Amino acid sequence: MIDKTNQEKIEKAVRMILEAVGEDPDRPGLVETPARVARSYGEIFSSLNAPAFDNYKLFPVEETTEMVLIKDIPFYSMCEHHLLPFFGTVHVAYVPDHKRVMGLSKIPRLIDYCAKRPNVQERLTVNIAKELTRILDPKGVAVSISARHMCMEMRGVEKTGSQTESSYYTGTFKTDTALKQEFLQRING
Numbered sequence: 001m002i003d004k005t006n007q008e009k010i011e012k013a014v015r016m017i018l019e020a021v022g023e024d025p026d027r028p029g030l031v032e033t034p035a036r037v038a039r040s041y042g043e044i045f046s047s048l049n050a051p052a053f054d055n056y057k058l059f060p061v062e063e064t065t066e067m068v069l070i071k072d073i074p075f076y077s078m079c080e081h082h083l084l085p086f087f088g089t090v091h092v093a094y095v096p097d098h099k100r101v102m103g104l105s106k107i108p109r110l111i112d113y114c115a116k117r118p119n120v121q122e123r124l125t126v127n128i129a130k131e132l133t134r135i136l137d138p139k140g141v142a143v144s145i146s147a148r149h150m151c152m153e154m155r156g157v158e159k160t161g162s163q164t165e166s167s168y169y170t171g172t173f174k175t176d177t178a179l180k181q182e183f184l185q186r187i188n189g
């Protein structure tokens with residue numbers, strides 16, 4: 001949520017942008033636009049004003065499994081260079097330690113937390129792994145992201161449909177080649 005002062009700040013800025021690009025911010029279709037944009041920025045960048053991610057539950061287990069993998073998690077973020085969206089899917093795996101696992105729904109929540117701020121894809125990839133490590137201290141984490149960047153599609157080089165892939169591995173995913181292969185096989189199969 002954005003407070004009243006910042007809501008008004010964004011509204012003023014959007015009004016100025018509309019004027020600068022040659023629009024009439026007072027025409028009926030646009031009069032509510034600055035306020036709408038301000039509210040939507042409140043959602044799109046919601047993690048900027050949020051405290052550290054603490055909305056999770058850890059559950060004790062009698063025996064830990066091998067890799068826990070959640071794949072094809074959709075995400076939306078904003079490129080920090082152009083403030084245009086980039087979006088796609090995240091695959092996250094971790095090997096539990098300390099006989100505890102994370103509530104499954106909290107992993108997509110954690111991804112949203114990392115995504116809802118200005119980003120580059122590489123930092124988003126690393127941040128997801130670092131947050132999971134902070135929370136779970138697992139034996140290893142693997143994060144793979146495949147995304148489409150609107151700054152490369154609707155402007156600039158205009159490479160429609162191009163996909164940017166990034167990955168980050170820690171712990172056993174770095175040291176155990178077979179484990180990493182299994183992760184890659186599972187996300188690609």
Ligand SMILES: Nc1nc2c(ncn2[C@@H]2O[C@H](COP(=O)(O)OP(=O)(O)OP(=O)(O)O)[C@@H](O)[C@H]2O)c(=O)[nH]1
Binds near residue numbers: 079080081120151156
């Ligand atoms: N590494 C990385 N680069 C990104 C990401 N999102 C956007 N970019 C790039 O950031 C760069 C910014 O380059 P600049 O030359 O400053 O900006 P620009 O003149 O708008 O560049 P063009 O997009 O090539 O027109 C571009 O090459 C974008 O493709 C990202 O998530 N990761």
Ligand SMILES: [Zn+2]
Binds near residue numbers: 081083084149151152
């Ligand atoms: Zn961009």
